[in-house]
Amino acid sequence: MDKRSRVISNEDGAVEISGIKYNGKYIFGNLLVCGDCGASYRRRTERNKVVWCCTTRIEQGKNACPHSPTLDEAWVQDTLSEAVCQNGVYNESIIRNKVDKIQVYDTFILIFRVDGSQEKKSFQNGRPMIY
Numbered sequence: 001m002d003k004r005s006r007v008i009s010n011e012d013g014a015v016e017i018s019g020i021k022y023n024g025k026y027i028f029g030n031l032l033v034c035g036d037c038g039a040s041y042r043r044r045t046e047r048n049k050v051v052w053c054c055t056t057r058i059e060q061g062k063n064a065c066p067h068s069p070t071l072d073e074a075w076v077q078d079t080l081s082e083a084v085c086q087n088g089v090y091n092e093s094i095i096r097n098k099v100d101k102i103q104v105y106d107t108f109i110l111i112f113r114v115d116g117s118q119e120k121k122s123f124q125n126g127r128p129m130i131y
Helices: 055-060 073-083 092-098
Strands: 007-009 015-017 020-022 032-034 041-046 049-054 099-104 108-113 118-122
Touching: 032 041, 032 055, 041 055, 049 055, 049 073, 073 108, 073 118, 092 099
Parallel strands: 032 099
Antiparallel strands: 007 015, 015 020, 041 049, 099 108, 108 118
């Protein structure tokens, strides 16, 4: 997280970025950004699966951000393993060092790398892998 200078650590372990608090425990909370509204994604457990959802959609409802998909965490890990990690094995430290952000759109994600390159990954059948 040292590349993001606007991060402030609080005594309780939470971090604050530009007035928005989130738990810095999960890497995808720092990387996933909604391509529709620009909000960060938040980790949730739904139907016994770990998923990532647009914060605007969670807090204000589907009408506030109608095109943001819910992403299965395992699908995100598999996709990043293939696109970013060596030998297709998921490695969080490689992701931290090579990926700046991931914009999530309704039919694809756009991976922005630290070196300035980008990679588009479409969802299978035009939909993210959920449930």
